[in-house]
Amino acid sequence: MKSDSSVTVQISVIAISAALFAVTKGLTAYIRTPWGVGQLFIAAFIPAFFAVTADTLPAAIGAGAGSFLGDILFLVPLGATTPLFALAVGAPANFVAVFLLSSFVKRYKSWSAFVAGTVCFLTLGNIMAGALLVYFLPTLAAQAILGFAVYWDMTSIPAILIGVPILVRATLPTIGRSKILRYTPQWSGVGRREVSVALTFSLLFVALGGALFFFAPSLLAGWPGLASYFAVAAVLVVIFGPIASVVAMPRPQAKQSAA
Numbered sequence: 001m002k003s004d005s006s007v008t009v010q011i012s013v014i015a016i017s018a019a020l021f022a023v024t025k026g027l028t029a030y031i032r033t034p035w036g037v038g039q040l041f042i043a044a045f046i047p048a049f050f051a052v053t054a055d056t057l058p059a060a061i062g063a064g065a066g067s068f069l070g071d072i073l074f075l076v077p078l079g080a081t082t083p084l085f086a087l088a089v090g091a092p093a094n095f096v097a098v099f100l101l102s103s104f105v106k107r108y109k110s111w112s113a114f115v116a117g118t119v120c121f122l123t124l125g126n127i128m129a130g131a132l133l134v135y136f137l138p139t140l141a142a143q144a145i146l147g148f149a150v151y152w153d154m155t156s157i158p159a160i161l162i163g164v165p166i167l168v169r170a171t172l173p174t175i176g177r178s179k180i181l182r183y184t185p186q187w188s189g190v191g192r193r194e195v196s197v198a199l200t201f202s203l204l205f206v207a208l209g210g211a212l213f214f215f216a217p218s219l220l221a222g223w224p225g226l227a228s229y230f231a232v233a234a235v236l237v238v239i240f241g242p243i244a245s246v247v248a249m250p251r252p253q254a255k256q257s258a259a
Contacts, residue, residue, distance in 0.1 A: 009179045013058035014065060016180065017050040021066025022073060029074035033151050035144060037133060038090075039080055041126075043070070044156035045163030047094060048118065051102035052164060053171070053181040059102050064095035089132040097125025109186040112197035115241050118160050119153075119201045123208060126152040150209050154229060157205055158236040165244045195242040202241035206234045 024043035031040040047063035071086035081090070104117040130148030134140045168175070168185060176184045209230045 010055065010058045013050065013054045013180050014062040017047060017054065017059060017062030018066035018069060021046045021063060022070035025066070025070030026074040029070070029078055029080065032080050033148065035140065035147065037081060037085065037137070038129075038148065038152070039075060041152045041156040042159040044122065044152075045159045045167070047098045048101065048122075048160040049164050049167045051098045052105055052114065052168070052185050053175055053183050054102075055182065056099060056102040056106060060095045060099035063098035064091040067091050067094040085133065085136065089129050089136070093125045093129035093132070096128060097121050100124065105185070106183065111185075111187040111244075112195075112201075114164075114185065114187070115161065115198040116201040118157055119205050122156055122160070123149060123153055123205075126156070146211065150211075150230070153205060153208060154233040158233050158240070161237060161240045161244050198242040199238070202237045205237050205241075209234065 021043060024046050025039070028040040028042055032038065033040075047059065047066065050059040050062060067090040068086050071081050071090050072083060075081040076083060076086065098121075100121040101117045104121065105114050108117075126149040127145060129152070130145040133148060134142060134145050165187070168187075171181060175181045
């Protein structure tokens with residue numbers, strides 16, 4: 001038990017998750033938000049995977065460090081952010097979101113809990129990042145907080161609900177046996193209650209996007225194609241939210257039924 005919680009293992013989790021997150025952020029660094037600051041947030045599925053399978057604190061530190069490194073290495077040279085924003089906006093928001101998500105899914109291990117935690121805590125982190133950006137950039141209207149949150153939700157939550165089950169399935173032989181990937185999610189059963197809860201929080205994601213149309217219509221002028229982009233994201237979340245867990249763990253379910 002001591003070696004499992006050793007400093008070396010914790011540092012390994014931080015280093016691996018931060019490096020993977022930073023590199024994945026670099027792949028979409030050239031796709032900015034409609035307001036010129038920040039980027040497409042598909043890379044969020046990397047820290048979300050470690051939030052589920054690794055220890056909570058190092059996973060959260062890795063998310064913050066990976067966000068900072070990715071911004072410094074890729075976004076700053078492109079002019080999509082600044083070192084100040086990388087340190088004071090992206091890093092703390094990613095740390096908080098992943099820490100809360102990881103703490104939640106360690107306590108509530110079902111797939112529906114993962115969907116609920118993803119929608120709630122990613123949205124909270126994105127609102128936090130948007131609020132900090134508006135604080136540091138007074139030229140942005142307060143409504144931009146909602147705009148940033150919806151944009152990052154729209155690009156991160158579908159990626160998490162699709163990408164994390166695929167990564168869990170790919171690493172399943174090592175999860176629980178590895179000192180880094182210590183926690184096995186209990187996603188093998190998808191009953192009516194699971195589907196209902198997951199669907200409810202998937203619809204909450206849709207409602208957040210609807211709020212942008214009703215409460216911040218002025219932001220839409222600078223965001224051509226928003227309705228189409230959000231419609232695609234909403235369909236992905238509503239479809240994959242309730243059922244994507246079957247991608248992660250079909251074998252354990254088969255074994256359990258056979259026994």
